[in-house]
Amino acid sequence: MQAFDATRLSWPMDWDATFGRSAPLYLEIGFGNAQFLIDLALQNPDANVIGVEISLPSIKKAERKGTRNGLSNLKLIHGDARLALWGGMPLKALERVYINFPDPWHKAAHHHRKLINGRFLQLLASRMTDAGLLEIATDDPGYQEHITEVLEATAYFKSRTGPTYETEDLERIRTKYELKALAIGRPCRYFHWMRNNTAVENIFEYPKEIDMPHIVIKTPLSLDQISDQYDRSLSHSGDTPVRHLQMYRTVVMDELKEQRQALLVETHITEDPMPQRVGLTIQQRPNQEVIIGLHEIGFPRPTEGVHLAAAHLARWLLSLDERNKLTHHNLAVELSG
Numbered sequence: 421m422q423a424f425d426a427t428r429l430s431w432p433m434d435w436d437a438t439f440g441r442s443a444p445l446y447l448e449i450g451f452g453n454a455q456f457l458i459d460l461a462l463q464n465p466d467a468n469v470i471g472v473e474i475s476l477p478s479i480k481k482a483e484r485k486g487t488r489n490g491l492s493n494l495k496l497i498h499g500d501a502r503l504a505l506w507g508g509m510p511l512k513a514l515e516r517v518y519i520n521f522p523d524p525w526h527k528a529a530h531h532h533r534k535l536i537n538g539r540f541l542q543l544l545a546s547r548m549t550d551a552g553l554l555e556i557a558t559d560d561p562g563y564q565e566h567i568t569e570v571l572e573a574t575a576y577f578k579s580r581t582g583p584t585y586e587t588e589d590l591e592r593i594r595t596k597y598e599l600k601a602l603a604i605g606r607p608c609r610y611f612h613w614m615r616n617n618t619a620v621e622n623i624f625e626y627p628k629e630i631d632m633p634h635i636v637i638k639t640p641l642s643l644d645q646i647s648d649q650y651d652r653s654l655s656h657s658g659d660t661p662v663r664h665l666q667m668y669r670t671v672v673m674d675e676l677k678e679q680r681q682a683l684l685v686e687t688h689i690t691e692d693p694m695p696q697r698v699g700l701t702i703q704q705r706p707n708q709e710v711i712i713g714l715h716e717i718g719f720p721r722p723t724e725g726v727h728l729a730a731a732h733l734a735r736w737l738l739s740l741d742e743r744n745k746l747t748h749h750n751l752a753v754e755l756s757g
């Protein structure tokens with residue numbers, strides 16, 4: 421069993437095709453040592469079960485346990501649950517979602533990392549079936565209060581039991597964190613909720629892959645002259661902030677498999693739902709031409725954010741010398757200005 425990388429999922433995935441059958445889809449977020457996840461898959465052979473986890477050692481453990489148990493109804497995703505949900509899950513796909521003992525992120529500076537908030541619940545609601553079940557458990561008093569607040573405020577879910585949470589659940593599969601908490605007498609809280617019938621607007625559009633960026637600029641400058649003028653503080657704020665970091669000399673293959681001298685610009689693009697660190701290339705061509713493109717190393721996804729970053733680099737390059745001229749581009753974004 422091998423996990424999918426959350427950054428390489430199709431947007432969205434066809435889970436029926438991936439599992440090779442159509443069945444109710446269950447998701448566990450942050451499965452840790454995978455004890456609960458494996459039992460969930462074993463106890464529900466008629467469900468397609470997915471586990472998403474950000475920690476690689478946990479993924480490796482789950483891969484081994486899944487293989488050992490011969491679980492064909494289990495798939496794993498390595499990466500951030502928000503990305504897996506936003507990009508990888510079709511609308512109204514998930515029949516059950518389990519979030520067991522999510523990290524509480526106590527420090528004020530880390531509060532924004534808390535998984536469960538109003539926006540996350542809206543995302544979840546858009547990917548869950550009507551009447552889909554949402555199960556959350558925590559032993560952290562602060563997070564319990566926070567979850568209570570956001571669940572009570574959400575328009576898209578309702579409690580299945582009446583109260584916001586229960587203080588006991590004797591039926592459930594226990595998790596490692598739960599057993600640890602119970603062993604030292606720490607109370608656990610169980611939120612048994614479900615999707616209500618309030619329609620949810622999908623404000624979490626699927627990211628789109630577009631063409632690899634390709635910008636041709638006529639310039640009398642050599643690569644050395646370009647790199648001499650490079651300023652590492654080159655950045656662009658806005659809806660999709662872009663930061664160009666280091667610039668390196670490199671050699672790339674062109675479309676005819678010819679080696680070309682090039683500059684490689686390490687670039688960070690803060691784009692929802694998937695921030696990317698990519699390499700943009702400035703490739704030297706004959707006839708005083710350079711081509712700005714995207715280096716393929718690291719499986720970059722050519723999104724609109726990548727086009728924005730390429731446009732930004734092109735604008736900088738054009739500004740270096742008044743003889744520089746744009747001859748061609750295929751960008752889905754504005755290049756001038």
Ligand SMILES: C[S@@+](CC[C@H](N)C(=O)[O-])C[C@H]1O[C@@H](n2cnc3c(N)ncnc32)[C@H](O)[C@@H]1O
Binds near residue numbers: 522
């Ligand atoms: C406190 S542990 C609980 C593990 C397990 N559910 C249990 O109850 O024993 C929280 C888990 O969530 C994972 N996690 C934290 N943030 C995540 C995210 N954004 N996406 C996926 N997993 C995440 C952590 O790596 C960790 O394994």
